[in-house]
Amino acid sequence: MTFGSFRHVAGTAAAIALALGLALPGPAHADNLADAQALLKQGQLQAALERVDQILATKPKDAQARFLKGLVFTELNRPADAIGVFTKLTEDYPELPEPFNNLAVIYAQQKQYDKAKVALEMAIRTHPSYATAHENLGDIYARLASQAYDKALQLDSTNATAQNKLAMMRDLMSLSGRPVGRPPATAVAAATPAPAPVASPAPAPAPAAPNAKPAAAPGSVVPAPVAVPAPTPAARPAAPAPVAAASPAPAAKPAAEPDGSADVAKAVERWASAWSNKDVKGYLSQYAAGFQTPGGAPRAAWEQERTQRITKPGKIDVDIADLDVSVDGDKATAKFRQHYRSANLNTSSNKTLILVRNGGKWQIQQERLGR
């Protein structure tokens, strides 16, 4: 869950009050609100709820406090209560986009995409430049499309479609006078204590579909992790496990294999760990100059696309298992199972890398799905 925009909150309350023509809250009110926000941020949800209720006891109409209460309910996994709070806010303040947006996020969580769509369209109507709502709406369209395709083709794509999470708004920013946009995002994600059923650490859910390509086209090279669902071991270490440990096959071989398969295994490991560490430069350097880009795209375009994906906010874990390396002179084939986990995607798929040796360094020439 992202609280990236929380620092705006204290200043916002006054602005809201002004904008809504409410009595300017006294300092005590502001403190209480800040406390409640801090408690929410720390995951002390019950305490946050109590504090919000204290504020509302004296100021039952307070928009900021009610908004916060909706967030707390959401975190408490009480979607019906959260919907009640946000719905009432949309009725009382139809000019605010945030309650509409958050309503949509909860509806989407419940797979009520049509309702989510209506709420987001309302959010955009109130605030045409409201980026979060636009992005969320794009995602809703993709999900609705996917549902329609399922009905058309009698498929169940719930596993094939990356279930990107929509971005919940954390603040009534549209009233703060600040530029409207997504909260800055981020590294705070790791600190998120509570089970967050709705909120997303990644601020920009891309439309689901581009991520959702499974290995449909045989032989096609797909650079991104594919949405082949596989149960992820719960206790998987965050960092990629050393390749040798994860794969009995190479481990069984003599350490100093003359054909260099140990070096190949190390190269694969470097590749996976650069990816996990979001080290774009290190990651890209694992690819040979003659790397065959997917679909023969220009190298620069491919690099840009990879950079974009890898640097997307949120943690990435790439694990390699069952590595099988075969070396033929200056060419090697590495086959393995790739476990990929990011904010939006949790997949496990078979992958094959063709590597070439350039001046003693093994680099990737081809990357494809399947073994």
Next chain:
Amino acid sequence: MGARVKKLALRASLLGALGLIASPVSIADRFTLPGALNPLARPEPILAQVFGDIEVLRIDRALDRLDAMLQSFPNFRLGHLIKGDLLLARGRPLATFGNADYAPPDRVAELRDEAIARVKAYRDKPPANSLPRALVQLQPAQKHALVVDTLRSRLYVFENDHGRPRYVSDYYITQGKAGAEKMQRGDRKTPVGVYFVTDSLPREKLGDFYGSGAFPINYPNEWDRRLGRNGYGIWLHGTPSDTFSRPPRASDGCVVLSNPDLDEIAQRLQIGVTPVIIGNGIEWTSAGDWEAERRQLSQQFESWQLDRDSGMADRLLSHYSPRYAGEKANFAQLSRSLRDAAQRTQAPVRNVAIFRDPGKDQMAVVTFEEDGRNSKGRPTVVTKRQYWIVEDGRWKIIHEGQA
């Protein structure tokens, strides 16, 4: 990218993939739908409007129409596919028609074929006032006739207006996986020829697969048998409850209609009476040409009748092909029997129906009734059927027997 450019790209990828980009066709002078309760209660007009909306970049209106249509036909898969495309187009550019990347390509292709078949049938209706050449003359008892065009995936219903066919309605149909011109058992083809509905199987006696009912036809008919065509169980039937319609080529040879369509047709069918004429391509002729051909075939049949009643065996025999085979096994036997019978007074002929076979052979099927006697010698009405072919530029009977 501007919204308009985006929509243009959407139009190109959707309609382009269907081969449907064309100036809108006016259907004012085409068949109208007097028989259908409400023209908009069918998918085709709505689909045509949806594609029309996409054509003029009114994507929202297209989606609204689709939603309304899917309310009426929740299992109309093609509708869901197009809806998916229109929704997806809001997030990213479309590559083609049916952009469900994770879907098996053949399933998408089937729906694309259905879209093309439905919309083309709607846009390119047969010209108004034209008549199917196959329906030469209907018996008074035949209230309706069905004409199936497997090329267009379409079934046309005509009513009998004093022996003359008058268009009532038309419907999307599914034919055999392997197309038309059935030859043998298991070839998954739909037969081509002149058939009749032989039975009505109520839905209670059928599995869900056949939908709201089934109407077997008499494939293989006498002509089919003579040509060595075999197989059985060719029905008109409906669709399973979870399926509004099936792709154009999906059956094992049956003609499949959506359940509402089958229900509508069922009211018009008479068992043992209603003709079902199936062609892989149906010829439509002007009223004038139709009239001329009808006169020619009627005269041909009347001349057979006159010669039969003349008592002159040679004149009667001249109407039969040397390749004749039928109730009297061959031409020689027929010849003998005609000489024996020539002196007898012939029974009058009633209720003549004449249909042209839309298949490759120049053939006409004549059905009529005459008074005869049953096995116990009691008077009865016998229905007879003759197959006429063109031989040396003349119509000749190649098969004759009780129907």
